[in-house]
Amino acid sequence: MEHSTPLITTIAGGLVLAFIFGLIANRLRISPLVGYLIAGIVAGKHTPGFVADEVLANQLAEVGVILLMFGVGLHFSLKDLLSVKKIAIPGAITQIAVATLLGMGLAYGLGWDLINGIVFGLCLSTASTVVLLRALEERQLIESQRGKIAIGWLIVEDLVMVLALVLLPAITGIIQQGHSDFASLAISLGITLGKVVAFIVLMIVVGRRVVPWLLAKSASTGSNELFTLSVLAIAMGIAYGSVQLFGASFALGAFFAGMVLNESELSHRAAQNTLPLRDAFAVLFFVSVGMLFEPMTLLEQPLAVMATLVIIVLGKSIAAFLIVRLFGHSKRTALTISASLAQIGEFAFILATMGIALGVMDKEGQSLILAGAILSILLNPLVFNLIGKYLNKTETIEDQIIEEVVEEEVAQVPVDMCNHVILVGYGRVGSILGSRLHDRDIPLVVVENSLSRVEMLRERDISTVLGNAGNHEMMSLARLDCARCLLVTTPNGYEAGEIVAYARAQRPDLMIIARAHYDDEVEYISERGANHVIMGEREIAQSMLEELHLDMSLNPNKAEGCPI
Missing domain, CATH: 1.20.1530.20 (Na+/H+ antiporter like fold)
Structure with a gap:
């Protein structure tokens, strides 16, 4: 029919x-x-x-x-x-x-x-x-x-x-x-x-x-x-x-x-x-x-x-x-x-x-x-x-770095530190991590693509790179070459995997911790070099078990924590 x-x-x-x-x-x-x-x-x-x-x-x-x-x-x-x-x-x-x-x-x-x-x-x-x-x-x-x-x-x-x-x-x-x-x-x-x-x-x-x-x-x-x-x-x-x-x-x-x-x-x-x-x-x-x-x-x-x-x-x-x-x-x-x-x-x-x-x-x-x-x-x-391409050829370093008042934009400010933590993303998870690291006076650089968040972070004197962490230039500006740890909190697991893969290729010794939502994302990010991938549901269950005082780890193969 x-x-x-x-x-x-x-x-x-x-x-x-x-x-x-x-x-x-x-x-x-x-x-x-x-x-x-x-x-x-x-x-x-x-x-x-x-x-x-x-x-x-x-x-x-x-x-x-x-x-x-x-x-x-x-x-x-x-x-x-x-x-x-x-x-x-x-x-x-x-x-x-x-x-x-x-x-x-x-x-x-x-x-x-x-x-x-x-x-x-x-x-x-x-x-x-x-x-x-x-x-x-x-x-x-x-x-x-x-x-x-x-x-x-x-x-x-x-x-x-x-x-x-x-x-x-x-x-x-x-x-x-x-x-x-x-x-x-x-x-x-x-x-x-x-x-x-x-x-x-x-x-x-x-x-x-x-x-x-x-x-x-x-x-x-x-x-x-x-x-x-x-x-x-x-x-x-x-x-x-x-x-x-x-x-x-x-x-x-x-x-x-x-x-x-x-x-x-x-x-x-x-x-x-x-x-x-x-x-x-x-x-x-x-x-x-x-x-x-x-x-x-x-x-x-x-x-x-x-x-x-x-x-x-x-x-x-x-x-x-x-x-x-x-x-x-x-x-x-x-x-x-x-x-x-x-x-x-x-x-x-x-x-x-x-x-x-x-x-x-x-x-x-x-x-x-x-x-x-x-x-x-x-x-x-x-x-x-x-x-x-035209702007890349004609603009000077000062044009790209110095903040232009007429545009009211946040310009890139060179990061002048080492032995720091790079935090990718300052959303719901990243903001909690960032606030606690900042409160403990741990050197921190945030890579964030939201202009309003970057403005807020810089008002708090937190070093910030404005851009997408998937762009290798942004990670260079964040001084990936001498960072202590990399924390990836972006909600897209596959995007996080690409960021992790690049960071691991550049720094085989770097401690990398990432976030994931699903089991396939955990596997994907782990394969690309993350030391530890945290999935929210597992951590919630683990915390609830700990409240019951049960020694039943859902994630027994945890990597050693970031030395901070």
């Missing part, structure tokens, strides 16, 4: 193809995003073989955008958002204006009318939420000042695009009627702005109290399933409500849902529980983008595609670079923002679709937008890598 299962077929086909091409891309040492996009092209209707459901794929992609923006909100406080408003608001608006004018210029050269050119230019002016966040996450920039500016910039772009989506039908109606009804336009604009402001105020005033309370109530049930369900219900429910009741966007609603949930002490647990879903649906987003691409466009309109790509990658980037520099920020910050915005995504597709439905954009414009989106997303990792 045959069953019609387009949803399962789309999810299964998309994930399998994304895994295959993502693995190939990783082997070729290029971004897995490239593999996901190619998987989408293969699954699309414009190539032979397997064809996924395009409508369902787009809806699944929207879920990915919601979960990703919710995750960003969980690590982004209202204070962070307000701290970058002076550059994010005027910067985003100016950059949108520049990109729109460039798009209109290209449209004029192609013989399109004015309204078609405006819609086309707006489509080229906004960056993809998913691409920008992935790029910042891969480079540990989410919590940096550069990351905060980029995210704030993105939020302003989303707000402008929401206004564009609401006003476009009204403007189109005025043009088609042949007379100017600016009163109606002003009323539409006022209503839209009022709704968005009402949503933001509601979330800040009411949501900051209600949402953490709901999360605490679900956690008090003791059911991990109910807790995870409550997190997803809050994220999806608020995102959906923001669209249906306030005319905002799914991304904006999800971001504010996460931001108010950030007020809860359970925000870290909420982020961890939703991480697998965020990753899976983010992959489906890139697959859905690839499905829209028609390869023949590259052959039929090569010059128009190239001009579109130049506007996206160069035009927007140069405008953003000049704006950020004019506001007094460093070259590094300006280049990071420029690279983050050198692509287009979800709103471009939505706006182009609406333009076609209203009769103010033709299929040719939509094809150029899709080609520009695909190519700019493919090139985005390369742009970041080129900027990184």
Whole structure:
């Protein structure tokens, strides 16, 4: 008996193809995003073989955008958002204006009318939420000042695009009627702005109290399933409500849902529980983008595609670079923002679709937008890598080490000590270890990738290296060459294993103690050279037995402790 299962077929086909091409891309040492996009092209209707459901794929992609923006909100406080408003608001608006004018210029050269050119230019002016966040996450920039500016910039772009989506039908109606009804336009604009402001105020005033309370109530049930369900219900429910009741966007609603949930002490647990879903649906987003691409466009309109790509990658980037520099920020910050915005995504597709439905954009414009989106997303990792190489060659040691006041970032401070303990990670476990070692005046260096934690540690005069311990340069800065012990407390056991393997290769004599959650992680980390791997459940059981005064060690092969 045959069953019609387009949803399962789309999810299964998309994930399998994304895994295959993502693995190939990783082997070729290029971004897995490239593999996901190619998987989408293969699954699309414009190539032979397997064809996924395009409508369902787009809806699944929207879920990915919601979960990703919710995750960003969980690590982004209202204070962070307000701290970058002076550059994010005027910067985003100016950059949108520049990109729109460039798009209109290209449209004029192609013989399109004015309204078609405006819609086309707006489509080229906004960056993809998913691409920008992935790029910042891969480079540990989410919590940096550069990351905060980029995210704030993105939020302003989303707000402008929401206004564009609401006003476009009204403007189109005025043009088609042949007379100017600016009163109606002003009323539409006022209503839209009022709704968005009402949503933001509601979330800040009411949501900051209600949402953490709901999360605490679900956690008090003791059911991990109910807790995870409550997190997803809050994220999806608020995102959906923001669209249906306030005319905002799914991304904006999800971001504010996460931001108010950030007020809860359970925000870290909420982020961890939703991480697998965020990753899976983010992959489906890139697959859905690839499905829209028609390869023949590259052959039929090569010059128009190239001009579109130049506007996206160069035009927007140069405008953003000049704006950020004019506001007094460093070259590094300006280049990071420029690279983050050198692509287009979800709103471009939505706006182009609406333009076609209203009769103010033709299929040719939509094809150029899709080609520009695909190519700019493919090139985005390369742009970041080129900027990184350029900065490495042109920046002096002082540029990299001395703290730049205009960026308000924590710079790397050289560690000048030996015979110390290196502590990787300052989360729930690392903070307990670090505090006790510091209280006992034991020389300590912390390697941590959270900017806020690094600032807090340095206020307490604890030597800290800002970065990912998986980066060998970070371990060198922490003076691995002469450390007494290495304590690895990162929650990801396989990441911990790679850190341990590198440390053991560099220091065969070093005492290494690591943390793990599962039996397979214990084995993995031990094989890579850890002297002792501690699994929480075993230690809890051992402590309970000790309270009963039973001499029944669950871990009889303990290594000798770190000589501190």
